[in-house]
Amino acid sequence: VGNAVTRLLWNTLKVLEEHDFQKFKRELSKIQPKEGYERIELESVAGLSPAALATLLYSHYGRSHCVEVTVEVLRAIGQVQQAEHLLDMLQTGELGEVRSWHSTPRSTARTWLHFVEQHREQLIQRVTSVSPVLDQLYGHVLTNEQYQSIRGMPTPQEQMRLLYSFMPSWDVACKDLFLDALKKTNNHLLQDLQGQ
Template identity: 90%
Template sequence: VGNAVTRLLWNTLKVLEEHDFQKFKRELSKIQPKEGYERIELESVAGLSPAALATLLYSHYGRSHCVEVTVEVLRAIGQVQQAEHLLDMLQTGELGEVSLPQDLKAITRASDHSPIPGLHFVEQHREQLIQRVTSVSPVLDQLYGHVLTNEQYQSIRGMPTPQEQMRLLYSFMPSWDVACKDLFLDALKKTNNHLLQDLQGQ
């Protein structure tokens, strides 16, 4: 595999389990890249190996945006640790000639555990809450009728894992006001109090 960025992507993709690698391909075909870039169709990646997909990502999205897209897709499929590791590798300069692209700095800041001014607690700890809340149904029950519509409630309940339920719940958050986020936080305190105390102590 060619240059350092491509090798970095390959090293990230090749450690995924086969079913996660297939999920990565499906999610990659769904995400909307930033202006000026075309989406990669699922047919284009269906039979590719990790090495071939890494090469395609680099050639399709370019040096900096290919990493940004890879991080976004990894997070979307729940591979948060791999996404963080990818960013860490870039930052620590383990690959020598790879420097952190300018437009990745915002992503790196977002992955930091230090609070970001202006963000609500549930936004600051989004990734950890998605990964660590194991009892989602009681949270949904608290939000039903106040924050969530019946359709939203049912669609979240229909997701197979707690992580996917939480990720879908978070997808509705852009339309929430502070009061809705406060209700969400209160629901988490009532149902996942030990986790909340752990996060507040960080």
Template identity: 45%
Template sequence: MQLPDSKDDFLGPTGPVATEVVDKERSMYRVHFPVAGSYYWPNTGLRFVVRQPVTIEIEFCVWDQFLNKSALQHSWMPAGPLFDIKAHPGAVVAVHLPHFVALQGDHVDVDLFQVAHFRKEGIVLEKPAKVEPHYIVLENPSFSPIGVLRKICAALYIPVSSNVLLYHHLHREEVAFHLYLIPDDCSIRKAIDDEEKKFQFVRIRKPPPLSPLYMGSLYTVSGPEKMEIIPPELKLCYRSPGKSQLFSELYIGHLGSGIRLKMKDKKDKTVWEALIKSGDLRPAATPVPPDLTDAPTLPHFLDRHREQLVARVTSVDAVLDKLYGRLLSDEQYERVRAESTKPDQMRKLLSFSKSWGWACKDQFYRALKETHPHLIMELLEKQELKEATRALHKLSS
């Protein structure tokens, strides 16, 4: 086990309480509360009120794994993270579960919210004791995979608290950004952080939208005239942390004295704005270990694993369908299809990527990840092991 950064501490009556990382891959944590009282985890929004010292285990889960098997998915939507919590029975007086629904007015219709428990015998819905602006309260709770659901109302856009995540990657010829618009859900944010780190993209911390945005609505991204933005619109929607998230790619030759990014709604009202200066991109702000500072110059995933991709990608048609119209022209699409074997098709497809920039190769990678998740995960694990071995060798020498 290892201790995460202090930003993952709980805040309790005796001060910060560190969490232990039990299983990094499963995002499983353990924390021991030494005395009775209230403990708050700022990174997630979770709060526990305990009547005695207790050890609690918390695992981040994925709604799709449970909700897709139920008819509830058509009448209820996830309204916050899903946690699998384990604690000694009776030790927890109350739990505050985070949600991202923006409450309207003083009166709150508690019937619009339920807490879903996923148990062996099936799904159990529990009415919360209280619904507060950023969390719901369960008193004397029992635990299982548990999270907040919000009732879906026909023809109604649900206002939500949202977050804009901005990542950058400096190249020799251009500055590249990835921009996400997501509900304010810590599990989605964590999944995006983990994904972007694999390609040495670093998050630039900027304030979230100040006003609630609407689930299902489109928002237009704009920047300087010379900035290329693909796509120029983002839809605010809930996508499970286990799925690839929607984002816009932004490219500009150089920052100059700074650039201003905006996001507007359909009425042309600015809902988010940020100023990015060269100081935001300083290497000192990049959480890349010192022994991996040469990581951005490493070849892209496609180039590193070309041989394995040629030999082991079996559903080339599925990959082509995801790239057609975005990276591939009609002629390129047909040239790949004309090859007689799957390896030859992949060779032809990868030959086009030689002229692509880093961001285009990222799109190719994401298509592969969606169509061949097990293969990509295996190659990533081998890549991480190699890099860790290389880092240890540098330290030892």
């Protein structure tokens, strides 16, 4: 399987049980991708292997959006742990074009990550008021659908985890806006993290 993104998707899909893999395909054909992308029809994926489906996801949705779609589908079929693992691989530099996560110490891999990526776990655990952050991001970074789905999560930790699941499709400007929103709403926490 070709590039790093496709390999990461393949590694995620190939560990699913057969019935979960079939559920993944069915759910994939139902989800509504973001504007500018077409849905993948069930007939297109019915007979595909994990490797072939990973390649199709990459070619159909592109580098940034294919991971976001995969995470969304995994969550929808109850494979939350696999979705989190995929995001963790993303955050730890598995997709680095220059560095490989397997050959690079985690501390080194972290040096080229954005602040909000470096401190992902801390922010998920310690941001207690998420709504003001969402309000800052609404319309600029988050769509109405994403905003509402995050607001619907029962705990701040789950809200933050879902927010982070959308991050693979963000550019640096979006991450900067997220950081600015955190500074405005959780300044003491940010100062604490910056001092670490």
